[in-house]
Amino acid sequence: MQNTSIHPKLAHLSSEQVNTLIKDYYAKKKVTDLIQRFNIDCLPFQLYKLLPPEVSSEFCPNCDAVMVLPRIPQSAHQNKYKQGLYCLQCKHQEYGICTCAYCREANKKQQKSIKIAYHSHCQITHNHIKATDLTLEQAVSLLSLVRCYGTAKIKKDMIIQPSKISTIPFAPKSSYTDDLLSRLSEARLLKITDQSNPKAISLLNNKVAVSFSAQLSLSDTVLSELIRNIETSITETNWPTPWYEQVSELAFAECREFYDFCAGERMFPSVDEKIVTAMLRNLLEDFSTGQCLRIIYSGAQYAADFMVKKTATPSQAASYMVGVCQRWADKARAENWVVTAFRRNFNCPRSMLSYVLYDFVLKTDEEGLQIPIAIVQLPI
Template identity: 20%
Template sequence: MNDFKSIEPTIHPKLSHLSKDELQNLLHDFKANELKIKELIAKYQLIGVATSQLRRYLPHFDYKNNICPLCEVVSCQNFESRESLSLPYCPVCLEKMFVHFSPEDRIRQMSWQMSNARYRKEPFDKWCELSDINVVPISIDQFDSISYEAKIYLGTIVSLVISSDLIVVDTMLLSEYKIFPGNTPFINLMEELEIEPQYQKWDVYKLDPLLTNLLLFPDNALFGSETEKLQLWKRIAIEEAKEYLKYRMEENRFSLLQGNIVNEIFESLLETYSLSNIFYFIYMSVTEACKHYAKNNNRNHASNTVIYNCLRYGERYKSNNWEAKQYNRTGQTAQSEISRYYFDSVLKIGDKGFYEKPSIEVLMC
C-alpha cells in the first residue's frame, strides 16, 4: 500500500505564536463548542482577532478517508461553522472530492487504483476458482428486470469499484465507502436478482461490459417513470434526514424515537421543504429539547419532543409563509455514494437534490 503524504497547512500570522499542540487544542475547543468565541480568543491570546473572523484563520486539517487520485496526497477540510465542515478537498490542486460523479475521471483513476492494490490482479477466471467467492453474472436482460432503485444501486457500486477491464465488481471493496445514508442499506440486489445469498462467501458481480458502459455513462437506460424518480429522491432524503437526526440526538445524549412516525413526519415535510430545510428544523428541534431538559431534567420527555417539533416547525413556517433557513451537511453526515451517483450522474440535478424540495418540476428542468 502506498503511503500518502499530508500537506502541512499554512498558519495565519495571527496564529503563528501557537505551537502545533496549541493549534490542535484550538481546533478541538472550537469544534467542542463549549467555550464562546471570545473566550477562545482570550484563552489562546489571539490579539487582533475579531469573533467573526476566527473561523477564517483556522488551519485546515486532514481527512484521511479520502486521497486525491491526481496529486496522491491526503485530502483536507475546513470549518464552515462550529458544527459543520467543508467537503474534503485536495490541498494541492484544490479540487473538491466527491462533489460530482464524473465517469471520465472514474476511468482515469482506475490505473492509479490498480497500483494502490485496491483491485486484485489475477484474471477473473482465477478468481472463480476460489471457494470463498460467490460469482454473480449480471446480463443486460437481468438488469432490465430489476427495480429502478436496484438499478441505481448497481450503478453506484459500479462507479466506485469496477475493475479496469469493466467486468468485475468486488463487493469486498465497498466496505471503505459510505454507500447508503447512515450506512443502512435499503436495497437488496441479490433479492432483486432472485439469487439465494451465500452467507459464508463474498459476492463478486460479473457484468457485461456493455452494461458497465451504460452504468458509467447513464442515460435513458437508467430512466424510470417520473413517479419512480421522485419516490427514490424522497427515499434518499428521508434516510439522510434520519441520519442527521440520529447524529444530533446522539451528540446531545438523547434517545432516538423509533417507528414509522419518523418516516411519516419527514415524508410530510418533504411535500413543502427541501432536505436542507429539514436539517434546519432538526437542528432547532434538538436545541429546543436541550432547553427543555435543562429546565425540567427529564431526558426521555425531551427526546420525545424532537421529531414532533420538527413537524410543528414545518407547519408554523408554512402557515406564516416564512422562508425556512437552509443548513448544510456536516462532516459526520456526509453525502452517501448512492445520493451522489443518483443526483449528479443520473438525474443531473446536483445539489438541487439537497437544496430543493422533491418535485416533478425540478426533474423536468
C-alpha cells in the first residue's frame, strides 16, 4: 500500500511491518499483543490513530490528489467510515462542513452573490404601506408576529426569532413557516439581520429564501401606524377585496400542518405531496377547517388500525390514510352525515396565525373551525 505519512511512533517499522500491523489490527488481533510485538509506545485505544490513513479510489475535486480515509477502531461499525473521506494535500473534506481553502473560497463567492441579490432586492423600498397594499396572509402574519414577539408599540429593528419558542407558536410548523417568512422578506416586510449566518438565507431559483433559523426584524416600512391601520381595517370590517379570496389558503395551511402532525405521530412516512394536497383541497370545498381536522384525525386512526389488523407496512398505512380521508368525506357528502368539528388537541396547539385569522379577522372564535371557509360569513 502507498503510505502517505507515517506517525513518528511507527517510524521504526518498515513499510512491510506497518502493512502487517494494519492487517493484524483489523483481523481483530489483541491490541496489547500487537503493541508489544511491534514495540509501539502507546495505549491500546490510541493505536488505530497512529496507523497511516487508507488510500481511497477517489480523487480530490480541488487539487486532484488521491483522497484518504481515516482509520477507525477495530471494533467500530463500517457505515460511517466513508464519511471521513479527506484530501491529505489540501485537507478538503468530502462530507460535512469543510473549511479547506477551496471550500472557504467557494462559500465566500456564494455568500457574496446572496448578499448582492439580497441588497438589490432591499433597495426597492416603498414607504407608507397601508393595509390595502397587503395580502390577507401578510396582514395576518404581521399581526401574529407582533402578538407573538412584540409589544403594542413597534420598536425600530424589533427582532423576530421564529425559532425561539413562544407559548403560542407563530405559524403552523412544516415548510409553510419557511415559505411564509421568505414571502414576507420578498415583500420587504421583514429584513434579515444576521446575513452572516450561512443557514439564514440562501438563493433558491434566484429568489432569496429565508430559513427558520434566521434572525429577522420588521422592515423599516412596518410601523405602529401600519399595524393600527390593519387592525382598524379588520375591526371596521373594511376589507380590501382580494382578502376574501385569500382566506382559503390559510385554512389549507392549517389542515396540512395537522395532517403531517397526525401522520408523523404514527411514524407514517410521507406520501406524494400532490396527492395529499389534492385530497385536502377537495375536503375544504365542503367542510369547515374544524371538520377537516376531524376527518384527518379519524383517517389517521383508521390507518393505524389498518396497519395492525392487516399487518401492513407503515408506507402502506400512509397511503391508506390519504384514501380513507377521501372516502370518509365522500360518504359524509353522499349520506349527509353531520361531521362534528374537532377541537385542537394540546399536542398540536393552534398557531398565532390561526387565532388571529379565526378569532380576530373572521370573528368566528371556536366556531370558525366549524364552518366551511368557502361559505364562512365574511364581514361585509
